[in-house]
Amino acid sequence: MKVAWIINIIHIPLNYVLIFGMGEWNGWGVEGAAWSTLLVRAVGTWLLWRYLKKSVLAISLGTLFSWDKNTKEMIYLAIPAAVERMIMRLGQVVYFGLIVVIGTKTFAAHTIAGNIEMFSYMPGYGLALAATTLVGHSWGAGNWREAYRYGILTAAIGVVFMSFIGLAMFIWAPWYASWFTKDPEAIEMVAIALRIDAFAQPALAIGLILTGALQGLGDTKSPMYSTAIGMWAVRIVGIYFLGIYLEMGIAGIWLAIAADIALRAVYLFFRFKSQAMQKIKLEQDRDENIFN
Known part of the structure; x- marks a missing residue:
């Protein structure tokens, strides 16, 4: 959190200078934004490494490149998590392309709605980190x-928090949209998207937080499977069918996204419950054998 504060304090003025310039220098425009992002990420990585070196988990760079049991286990856990992110990003490229086919104004409205929705993720991400730590420790x-x-x-707390956020999104959707645009048609489309997304907030909380909980169990494959199925079989297909084929526009897009979120939440809940209950049953059987 501290590093995030520092790099954002640096990022905002650096963005301004490199994009718009200073004095007689006119800046680099979009290229300046890219350089600014690269520089602050490098600073952030260095600061995180410094914090790590000061902690009880301090390790040397050489340790990162050693090939031992711990390294193998780290790679085994990290690869599915990395693949899951790649599946998500590739899916986004495809469904963004489908949205552009519907219309550039629809794409702009979708982007605005997505930026507003990002605020609802914050409690979910925080609780997901808490779930990973607490579940993994236990x-x-x-x-x-x-x-x-x-x-x-943690999932229940997330559902409560994000349901309230969903309620706020549903009630004040046009007002939030007006922060980004004054176009009445765009505001209406953003409001439709946010009001559909409001109903998906409880499922979104479950999906985000139980992904963290499963990672705490050492299961990084289940989130990867849920993303692959949800993104490619539900979201992309749904956007094509509802948004393009049935010509539902922004409503079709966000109904497909909500369906994806709901399916993932159900799958991840049963995966987490199944894995935990298997261990709990073994514990019960062991206790019964000791008692007998």
Whole structure:
């Protein structure tokens, strides 16, 4: 969090200077924005490394390139998580292209709605990190019931928080849209998108947080599978069918997104419950054998 504050304080004025210039220099425009982002990310990486070096987890650079049991385990866990992000980004490229086919104004409205929706992610991401830490700590200690309770508790808290955010999005959608545009048609489309998305907020909370909980269990494959199926079989197909084929426009796009979010939430919930219950059952059987 501290590093995020620092790099954003640097990023905003650096963006201004490199994009628009200073004095007689006219800046680099879009290229300036790219250079600014690259520089602050480099600074952020360096600062995070410094914080890590000061912590009890301090390691040398050489350790990162050693090939031992811990390294293998890290790679085994990291690859599905990296592939999951790649699947998501490639899917976004495809469905953004489909939205452009519908119309540039629709794409602009979708982008605005997506920027507004980003604020609803904040509690979910925070609780997902908490779930990864708490579930992972309990799971590693063999406290499987406690790990399960932490996962369900953080997801429940997320549902409450993000449901309130969804309610606010539904009520004040046109006002939020007016922050970005004064075009009445665009405001109407953004409001439609946000009001559909409002109903998806509880499922979004479950999906985000239980992804973190599953990662705490050491399961990075289930989120990868859910993203692959949800993005390519539900979201992209749904946007084509509802948005283009049935000509539902922005409503079709966000109905497909909501369906994707809901499907992922259901899948991840049952995966988390299934894995936790398997361990809890083993614990019960062990306790019964000891008692007998």
